[in-house]
């Protein structure tokens with residue numbers, strides 16, 4: 001195998017700049033260093049705050065907290081910018097493919113021709129799963145959610161490939177990393193096949209990553225299946241657009257799980273669990289459910305009003321983002337891609353797409369959404385595209401997990417290599433009872 005790139009980690013710059021924290025109750029002052037990344041807001045270094053001052057910081061939801069250094073992904077939510085290792089997502093979606101993006105995320109540079117061919121070869125030749133894993137699927141109910149199966153099966157990989165679970169061995173780390181990326185499409189496609197009661201389809205080494213996934217999801221042994229290249233390309237784009245997204249909930253979950261020294265298979269299973277929720281990866285499924293519930297364009301105002309009503313828990317799924325306060329750049333690429341897929345498949349009157357476009361138009365003009373900077377996010381269009389390709393809504397989040405595995409594993413790898421890496425352990429603002437005497441059972445009211 002050709003030599004893969006080795007990543008360089010630029011040191012953070014303190015430049016002598018600091019901010020002063022004044023504790024008026026004791027008249028004490030503390031200087032806190034200001035760190036500069038290569039891009040993005042300045043960061044106040046509070047690592048020794050508790051030791052120096054006796055204070056914790058309070059930031060539920062981590063809206064103002066940087067949890068790590070990273071060289072992988074840069075997001076400017078105000079400007080709608082997403083870059084991996086410096087390359088814009090628009091550029092990657094147009095010129096690259098998912099295998100290249102995986103390599104870029106893992107090794108820091110785009111591969112040269114030899115590196116790419118070696119990487120693709122290694123991934124291709126690890127797409128099969130241990131035959132005994134098939135029995136594991138049969139333990140699930142047929143109507144199990146694919147994410148439940150994915151979390152279980154990916155967690156079980158550490159039992160099947162335990163020879164690659166020593167995180168201190170670079171070769172085992174490399175192997176586990178490649179195994180996860182290689183096997184994820186097989187695992188996701190098998191979850192789908194199992195739900196249909198159809199036989200599992202083995203991977204084919206003559207197909208590329210995205211085409212092979214479509215083959216495993218949609219072919220049956222009794223007839224020939226040709227992958228439509230337009231759909232193959234659209235699938236690959238969906239994988240690229242979901243490959244990494246900085247320190248979101250599931251990635252932070254993977255890092256926290258990994259910070260205890262847990263093996264990568266277990267960490268990715270934790271990431272899958274975190275991704276499942278409707279406020280994160282589950283949103284693409286929720287978008288389609290919501291569009292179905294709206295049902296027709298004339299009911300859109302009713303749902304817009306519900307989204308604005310503070311007494312109604314309803315939210316417009318696929319709108320808003322913790323970081324993007326501008327158009328999600330991934331949504332712009334996927335909007336175009338969804339139209340290509342619909343036109344290739346000859347789908348002219350897709351009522352849900354019509355509702356989606358109308359909803360987007362109204363929400364983009366409505367003061368409530370404009371003031372709060374609630375733009376459509378990537379989930380808004382991925383659901384429409386995947387539906388046209390023939391996937392049931394329950395598979396959408398599983399596809400997100402498949403694609404995000406590259407980002408999770410790159411972030412995990414980066415964390416493991418951090419020389420001063422510590423177990424992730426936030427503190428709290430305790431609001432419970434102070435010490436009180438134990439009351440015997442017969443004395444309690």
Ligand code: ACO
Nearest residue numbers: 278279280281283307315316317318319320321322372377
């Ligand atoms: N519909 C209606 N109102 C919304 C929505 C929405 N989708 N999203 C946010 N708001 C409102 C909130 O009610 C709040 O209003 P207020 O200031 O009057 O109280 C304001 O906008 C800010 O909302 P927060 O919840 O504070 O924003 P936060 O950054 O915590 O939430 C989130 C981001 C979870 C994505 C949210 O926008 C949401 O629930 N969206 C719908 C689910 C979704 O699409 N998730 C996918 C995220 S992207 C991804 O994981 C790939």
